[in-house]
Amino acid sequence: MSSASSPPASPAPFPIGAIRLCRGQAVAVVGDDIDTDRIIPARFLKCVSFEGLAIGAFADDRAELAGDHPFDHPEHQGATILVVNRNFGCGSSREHAPQALMRWGIRALIGESYSEIFFGNCLAMGIPCLTAGHDDVLALQQAITADRAAELVLDLEALQVSLLGSPVAAGERSWPFSLAQGPHRMLVSGQWDGTGQLVAHDAELRRTAARLPYLSGFGSAAS
Amino acid sequence: MSAGTLYDKVWELHRVAELPGGATQLFIGLHLIHEVTSPQAFSALRDLGLGVRHPERTVATVDHIVPTTSQARPFADPLAEEMLVTLERNCAEHGITLHGLGSGSQGIVHVIAPELGLTQPGMTVACGDSHTSTHGAFGAIAFGIGTSQVRDVLASQSLAMNKLKVRRIRVQGVLQSGVSAKDLILHIIRVLGVKGGVGYAYEFAGETIEALSMEERMTLCNMAIEGGARCGYVNPDATTFAYLQGRPQAPVGEAWARAVDWWRSLASGPEAVFDDEVLFDASGIAPTVTWGITPGQGIGVDETVPIAEQLHPDERPIAEEAYRYMDLQPGVPIAGVPVDVCFIGSCTNGRLSDLRAAAAVAKGRQVAPGIKAFVVPGSEQVAAEAEAEGLDAVFRAAGFEWREPGCSMCLAMNPDRLEGRQISASSSNRNFKGRQGSASGRTLLMSPAMVAAAAVAGHVVDVRELLTAPTAAGAVRPAVMDIPG
Numbered sequence: 068m069s070s071a072s073s074p075p076a077s078p079a080p081f082p083i084g085a086i087r088l089c090r091g092q093a094v095a096v097v098g099d100d101i102d103t104d105r106i107i108p109a110r111f112l113k114c115v116s117f118e119g120l121a122i123g124a125f126a127d128d129r130a131e132l133a134g135d136h137p138f139d140h141p142e143h144q145g146a147t148i149l150v151v152n153r154n155f156g157c158g159s160s161r162e163h164a165p166q167a168l169m170r171w172g173i174r175a176l177i178g179e180s181y182s183e184i185f186f187g188n189c190l191a192m193g194i195p196c197l198t199a200g201h202d203d204v205l206a207l208q209q210a211i212t213a214d215r216a217a218e219l220v221l222d223l224e225a226l227q228v229s230l231l232g233s234p235v236a237a238g239e240r241s242w243p244f245s246l247a248q249g250p251h252r253m254l255v256s257g258q259w260d261g262t263g264q265l266v267a268h269d270a271e272l273r274r275t276a277a278r279l280p281y282l283s284g285f286g287s288a289a290s
Numbered sequence: 291m292s293a294g295t296l297y298d299k300v301w302e303l304h305r306v307a308e309l310p311g312g313a314t315q316l317f318i319g320l321h322l323i324h325e326v327t328s329p330q331a332f333s334a335l336r337d338l339g340l341g342v343r344h345p346e347r348t349v350a351t352v353d354h355i356v357p358t359t360s361q362a363r364p365f366a367d368p369l370a371e372e373m374l375v376t377l378e379r380n381c382a383e384h385g386i387t388l389h390g391l392g393s394g395s396q397g398i399v400h401v402i403a404p405e406l407g408l409t410q411p412g413m414t415v416a417c418g419d420s421h422t423s424t425h426g427a428f429g430a431i432a433f434g435i436g437t438s439q440v441r442d443v444l445a446s447q448s449l450a451m452n453k454l455k456v457r458r459i460r461v462q463g464v465l466q467s468g469v470s471a472k473d474l475i476l477h478i479i480r481v482l483g484v485k486g487g488v489g490y491a492y493e494f495a496g497e498t499i500e501a502l503s504m505e506e507r508m509t510l511c512n513m514a515i516e517g518g519a520r521c522g523y524v525n526p527d528a529t530t531f532a533y534l535q536g537r538p539q540a541p542v543g544e545a546w547a548r549a550v551d552w553w554r555s556l557a558s559g560p561e562a563v564f565d566d567e568v569l570f571d572a573s574g575i576a577p578t579v580t581w582g583i584t585p586g587q588g589i590g591v592d593e594t595v596p597i598a599e600q601l602h603p604d605e606r607p608i609a610e611e612a613y614r615y616m617d618l619q620p621g622v623p624i625a626g627v628p629v630d631v632c633f634i635g636s637c638t639n640g641r642l643s644d645l646r647a648a649a650a651v652a653k654g655r656q657v658a659p660g661i662k663a664f665v666v667p668g669s670e671q672v673a674a675e676a677e678a679e680g681l682d683a684v685f686r687a688a689g690f691e692w693r694e695p696g697c698s699m700c701l702a703m704n705p706d707r708l709e710g711r712q713i714s715a716s717s718s719n720r721n722f723k724g725r726q727g728s729a730s731g732r733t734l735l736m737s738p739a740m741v742a743a744a745a746v747a748g749h750v751v752d753v754r755e756l757l758t759a760p761t762a763a764g765a766v767r768p769a770v771m772d773i774p775g
Contacts, residue, residue, distance in 0.1 A: 088554055099608055100484055100584050104722045108729070109703045113355065114368040119439075119461075126731040154485040157518065158722060160420040161327065162436035183488060184420060185519045188436035188470045219384035233526070249312030249452055258311050262338060265446035271307045272343075272448060275317045279303060280552050281410060282319070282347075287545035 079147055079237025082193025085257035088208065089175040089221040091147030094137045095208040096125070101151065103185065107167045109159075109269060120163055121170035121288035138171065142215035150207050151178035155196075165189045175221050177228060177244060179204050190250050193259050197221060199228070203242040210240065223255055292456035294562040295367040296412075296525055299493045300431045304414045306448050313450040317528035319413035320430075321348040322399045323386070323442045325355055325377040326703065327418030330391035331440035332380040342384040344447040349408055350381050351389040353398045354703045356646035358693035360665050370704065382445075395671020397695045400424040404508065405671050407537025411526035414475040421719065423514040423636045426523030427507035428530055429556060430692050431491070433521040454491045454520065455565035458558075461498035463573035464740075470647065472639060472717070473515075474498070476578040476588040477534030478570060479517040483605075484586040488557050490566070491694030493558060498572040504533040505643045512638045513644055513719055516585035525554045525557035561631025565659040580622050580721045580735040587721075591740070591752045594623050609613055615723055616732050617711075625750050627734070630712040632663040632745035633726075634690075636700040641669025641719035645676050648717075651742035651756055657689030658748030664691035666698040666706075682694045690745065715744035 079091075096233040097182030104127060129136040137143055149168065155178050156164060165188045168176075176189065177197040186196045199207070209232050218231040221244070246254075253259040276282050292298055306315040319532025321344075323331075328350075329410050335342070342348060355370040355661060364372040388394040389402055396402070397601075400421055403409045403509060408424040415432035416422065418440040418725040425432035435449065443451055492514045493508070501509065507524045514522025524530075531550055534540045541549045552610050557631075576590030587609070589596065595613075597620040599608045613620060618627065645665065657663045667673035668709050673695055676682060682692040699706040700718035708714055714726055717740075721733035743753040 071317075098611070100602070102722045103699075104582075104720070104725050108724050109727070112326055112703060113367070113373065115373060116333065117330055127724045130729060140424075154518065156489065157484060158420065158516075158720060160418060160422075160434035160436055162330075162438060165436075166353050180485065180488065182518065184434050186434060188438065191436060191438035191442075247452070253311030253313070256311065258309075261309065261311070261313075261450050262445050263446050264309055264338070265442055265450065266340065266343075268307045268315055268446075268448075271315070272317065272446065274625045275304060275306045279317070280548065281413060285539060285541045285545035285549040285552070286658065287543070 079172065081169065082174060086193055086195055086254040086259070087223050089148060091174065091218060092143065092216070093148040093150055093211045094143040094146040094230065095211045095221045096137055097151040097152060097208060099153040100157055101155050103156055103161050103164035104158055106156065106164040107161065109166070111218060112163050114159060116165040117163065117170070120167040123163070124167040124171040129135040140215065145172060147172055148219050148221065149174060150204065151171045153179040154206060155181050160184045162188045164274060165192055165194060169194060177204070177221065190253065190259055193254070194221060195221070195246065195254050197228070197244040197246055199224045199242055199244040207242065219267040223251065292563055292565050295456050295493060295558040295564065296523060297431060297454070297456045297493065300412055300414065301453060303412070307455035309450055309590050311450070313452050315448050316414060316451045317448050318416045318443050319347065320403070320408055320415045321447070322403055322415065322417035322422070323348060323350045325352050325373040325438065327437050328380065328440055329373065329376045330437045331418070331444055334438070334441040335444055338445070340445045342386065342444045345385040346593040347447060348444065349389070349403065350377060350386050351396055351399050351402055354697045354701065355639065356391065356696040358692070358696045358698050359703050359705065361694050367400055367774060372748045387705065387744050388771065394670050396581050397672065398617070398640060398697055398733060400508070401640060401672065402514065404428065404504070405535055405537070405669060406564035407634045410534065410540070411530060412556045416449060420515045422510050422740065423519070423521050424508050424512040424637060425730065426511040426514065426521050429523055429526035429553065431521055431523065434515065450505060455489055456493055457487070457490045457566040457568065458493045458495055458564045459568050459570065460496040461494065461570045461572050462496050463498060465498065465572050465575065468739065468757050469575055469577055470737040470739065471502055471509040473575055473578040473676065474572060475510045475513040476580065476585065476735065477575045479513065480578070480588040480664050481570070482517055482568065484516060484584050485518045487514065487517040490519050492517070492519040493520060493564070494523035495558070499524055500527065502559050503643060504529060505641045508641065509638055513585065516719055526553045527557070534580060577737060577740050577744045579740065579750055581618055581624050582609065583615055583721055583723050584608065585719065585721060587612055588735070589624055591625050594621050597621055599609050628713070628749045629706060629715045629734065630661065631714040632661060633664030633666070633699045633714055633716045633718065634666065635698050636718040637668065637697070638719040639738045640666060642672050642675050645672070645681050648680045648738040651753060652688040652690060652737050653684050655688055655746040657745045661745055661747040661748055663689065664693055666693045667695045669695050678722065688746070699726050701725060707731070715741045715750065717741045
């Protein structure tokens with residue numbers, strides 16, 4: 068069997084515009100220091116397009132666990148929120164890692180901490196990486212594992228995650244999360260896709276370039 | 291908050307604008323691209339109807355996917371060929387210089403940019419590769435980016451960035467003979483952890499750092515990212531300038547003098563304020579080897595695999611995972627662990643001085659039976675220089691394969707990879723599960739000299755024992771060593 072070949076049938080649309088609320092089923096991938104080689108092994112990087120990368124998401128871990136990886140549990144098919152621990156996405160800068168997760172269906176992450184490059188890659192794709200305390204993340208992961216049908220609601224304006232239990236589970240629980248001010252503003256305002264802003268500042272770019280002596284060969288042209 | 295550091299000065303100089311989201315738009319002085327993380331960026335550029343803002347500040351090479359046995363085109367792997375064709379087409383279309391195969395200047399992106407003199411102090415350097423931190427060795431602020439950011443740099447020669455804090459890592463004392471910059475950085479990561487640097491730029495300073503060559507500084511900064519620091523740097527000094535002078539892209543004449551003045555002015559001054567400072571003593575560091583599945587799981591070659599109870603509680607789960615994956619039991623000495631494959635190369639340790647250090651160990655010895663050992667120069671220039679001084683012959687005579695330049699088995703996006711449960715002694719930078727191309731393959735990170743020592747011993751061994759021991763009878767040794775006294 069190929070355990071790494073079951074992306075959800077009809078994934079949610081890719082992020083666009085303001086990201087204020089993420090709601091959906093959650094899946095927990097437990098462990099600190101999960102690097103991007105594990106999120107997507109290098110052989111899947113042999114491509115000139117990100118399309119089709121869903122198949123590579125955790126491919127080796129999933130093959131090793133032969134169907135017992137959370138991404139292969141039937142109840143988690145269609146999950147859109149990934150709950151992780153510390154230093155998630157460390158190692159290689161490959162954007163193929165968050166692209167694979169997004170194409171598998173993930174639209175938001177919540178966890179204890181992220182590598183900076185991974186965080187930045189996700190931000191540039193409109194995927195929030197939210198930070199919660201150690202105990203809160205463990206509680207969330209336990210809750211998801213105990214009730215795989217449960218839904219999470221990530222409210223980026225209230226900075227709060229709520230667990231909506233399935234009918235058998237009791238009530239609703241919620242925890243606070245944090246997100247640095249810059250990325251927070253970019254996501255809730257819909258300004259996370261910033262190429263246009265950068266290009267628009269061409270006059271400022273020229274001013275900056277003018278004060279960098281190496282751009283003019285340290286005056287060699289003038290001398 | 292840091293002030294007056296090189297990082298602060300370079301950041302201020304390259305600041306373009308403050309963005310509505312709160313990030314800073316930062317000018318990128320040098321943009322390096324390669325075949326793996328750029329094709330989607332060029333596609334996105336096309337979709338947006340944008341061109342390349344500063345094609346003359348963007349430089350390309352091909353490294354990750356190239357075979358190291360035969361580099362004849364087309365490559366046997368059609369996917370690899372398609373990636374290179376795509377890079378060639380994108381560079382031609384946008385007027386970007388490509389240091390291609392056979393040009394004499396192709397190689398691993400973090401090896402060629404310094405050797406061409408492209409990387410200079412005071413620059414901001416970005417590349418879609420996490421080991422871009424390497425260029426910090428010159429006193430540049432250099433960091434890895436993802437493909438969306440590659441698109442942004444192509445379109446605008448700038449990036450939306452948030453400023454990092456600055457931690458000074460001050461190292462004093464003399465490294466013992468047989469102990470290299472690789473051992474130093476593995477030791478630093480062992481102590482500070484793989485997440486210790488998240489949110490920081492690392493400034494490496496102190497007498498030990500000042501005594502390092504440029505190639506050693508590159509090894510050090512290369513692995514800052516393995517400690518979680520997106521960039522690491524060394525203040526530019528006479529060593530930096532001596533390395534740069536005469537390089538093809540370095541300034542000349544009066545411009546050189548002006549450049550040196552400017553570069554000097556950027557170094558962190560005595561008044562500089564750091565967010566944090568850590569002190570290391572280099573004199574007690576042993577050759578260091580990783581036993582686990584993160585670069586932070588390193589120990590001295592004279593130590594034993596740590597017992598979970600000796601570790602911080604946070605480190606125990608990944609240690610338990612590492613015992614299982616590596617099939618190494620806590621308490622066993624790392625010296626003596628048998629290896630199958632020995633790899634010398636990569637952006638961490640594929641430069642001329644690395645090959646010299648390994649060749650000094652290999653010379654007059656033989657690779658142990660059953661061991662596959664190979665040497666992959668970091669660039670065509672490194673290969674040419676090594677061949678000119680006969681290092682290729684030394685390696686071949688000792689039973690090593692001498693290959694063509696590329697990233698090779700560091701990440702196995704090319705035919706070089708581990709098979710099954712093979713265990714490698716590797717001069718590369720990552721020992722993650724599956725990193726070297728087999729889902730169950732295992733990696734022991736160490737210095738190039740230690741890899742050469744493992745190759746001749748057939749197992750992990752303290753290279754210092756070989757450096758003091760006589761080589762096999764009949765071995766050719768440098769004449770200078772035969773002079774008594």
